[in-house]
Amino acid sequence: MIDRVKGVRDFIGITAVLRQQALESIRKSYELFGFEPIETPSFEYLSLFTNKSGPEIESQLYSFEDKKGEKLALRPEHTISKLRVVSGNKSLVFPLRAYSIGNVWRYEDTKKGRWREFIQADIDIFGSADIKYDSEIIACIDFAIKRLGIENYKINVSNRKILTSLMESLKVEVEKIVQVLREIDKVHKVGLDEVIKRISELIGETKAEKVRDYLNGKEIPGIEGIKDVEYLISDLKKNYGIEGVYFDRSLVRGQDYYDGSIFEFEFTEGELKGVVLAGGGRYDKISMKFDSDFPISGGAIGFDVIMEVLVSNYKNKFYKTLCVLSVDDLETSRKIAASLRKEGLVTDIILEDTPLSKGLNYCNSKKIKYAIIVGKRDLKDNLVTVRDLESKREMKFKLDSLVEEIKNLI
């Protein structure tokens, strides 16, 4: 036998069903807010990624030569491909609301529990610098996550202008800013004191203590961006009814392209407490790399994390699918299946003579909730038995009213 490649996955059964349901739900949420799909190819010229993200990215890419010797790479994220499309299309009308849901590939160290193929579900609004569009992105992601039935999370927000402005006011040397920000990002992991100690070594104690003041919530005059954060929090409450949004002063969210609002959805309960369900922010200057000039606000749901949360909650769920099992009248069973499907009811049927026990085993393996058992003895009295595989309860319905009864049942 030949195995599956390391670091990628197969999905089958309950997990696969849940994944499709979650993907569809996210898509519907994005569409509800007026977002339209952008689909890009799975691979691009390697140079597109290395030109835009720097040559060091190649070590994380699946890059290869095609049969003509062209150097290609599987996309490691949606952003660069979307920017190629949007900046190359002069007929587009802004603001453009677009979503992209699909696989991305990264040559990651699999020991860390990371996957080499996974799904990202992005939304972006291209072409407006207005902060109200940041609200719209966050509200749309909030809607999508709530619609999946996930409620135990909080939204951390900040603005990249704040820390940039603080670094400038402290006259931190440009080449040290990235290192300082990286340390600030670790406050929740290693604690404030440890972070200040590390920063002191980089920029001296006096400046580090100013950073401590800011992280402790002290007003620092002349720092840009704080008003934006306050507006964002109040706007999300007022116009979308979203509470539970917090100014997280240590939020950095990666070192590159963000230059305005930034946000993270943080799960707050159980074993997965602390994981980031979604994140994003404003990146107004990135399009210049594509010889264009349009501001962008965007975000993405981490589909794998979402699935971890969902699967841990729904493991024992039965699906409201029906299965028609013939004990000894396949003709009638097929008629029943046809009439159920006509009403839009998801219906499986075993088309060969099968002992009842084997049929019920089949239903259980697929987490089908209702088995419709068609037997001669029942049919004599014009009846059909419906078995609820979850509660193990059995009901008898008249053949003529079966479809109606089942519609009431599910």
Add this chain to the structure above:
Amino acid sequence: MIDRVKGVRDFIGITAVLRQQALESIRKSYELFGFEPIETPSFEYLSLFTNKSGPEIESQLYSFEDKKGEKLALRPEHTISKLRVVSGNKSLVFPLRAYSIGNVWRYEDTKKGRWREFIQADIDIFGSADIKYDSEIIACIDFAIKRLGIENYKINVSNRKILTSLMESLKVEVEKIVQVLREIDKVHKVGLDEVIKRISELIGETKAEKVRDYLNGKEIPGIEGIKDVEYLISDLKKNYGIEGVYFDRSLVRGQDYYDGSIFEFEFTEGELKGVVLAGGGRYDKISMKFDSDFPISGGAIGFDVIMEVLVSNYKNKFYKTLCVLSVDDLETSRKIAASLRKEGLVTDIILEDTPLSKGLNYCNSKKIKYAIIVGKRDLKDNLVTVRDLESKREMKFKLDSLVEEIKNLI
């Protein structure tokens, strides 16, 4: 600027919206018939494909080495990956109804108008040799295509046993059978006489004339498979109400793996007349290559062809999306958008002050059907204007009943 790679595509705007709608519709149809998703990785070890399909397949594959020197390839179809999963999973309960919808990649000659990345939408039933499952596959695909609004097609069916049996009865040498079948497959293109002429050169005139008899509809005693075709046609009519199924005696459908029923959905109107929308058949012996032994019946919708038919019909369609445009009251506009979305109505909104003409232009570019125009003069009388961008008709609704009025409208 860096271009897109040759032979692959971007989708944006109307086409992208239609693609997502069609994909979702196909998925729902497959699910209605009890099929569940199987998701496999985008790439496999190259040896999986070359072992199962023969080394000559490598010329059509995107194959590459990963950073550890492992030889991989992007999947050129779903079948082999699905067989790897199903044959390697001993806990599965048969019959297993599975669908796979996703990208496949082939290094094709782009001059022929073929794409190097495209979507295949497969269904398969693993683990039963019963011909009623062939009916179920065909009926499910028929349902999926009709649900997309496509009705101008016919279904051609045959059975691989027939031609195999005919070749055996004519004692055609094994190494010539493939060539003869390849010629028979061309009857619709080059005509019967030409095909018989070509076959005569391969197996002699006497035997070729027997093939002509068969293709002309003559009963040939002892030929296996004809009864199966007759059963399939009558079963599709009786149990699924499907008419328009024809025995196509020249149908071959590729040279390999099929060994039972075969079928093709052929479009019958307009410029695209003759194109194959979907096809498939029974391939009972292929699992042996995976050290397993389970029969399979399956089929696939050619998503690109389906999209060609759909796009040519729906080019000028307006989407029933709403867009709230503020002339001079953004606060009220945002409240309206929130209440529309609460009711599940797909709603876009421009969040900056924008002149009305620019707002309407935005709606037109996205094929949004209804613009909800919120202006001060209207609001004084507690009214809002709704403009139908398709008919250019304008309506005025009371602010309080707007959501209800719009629900009645769309």
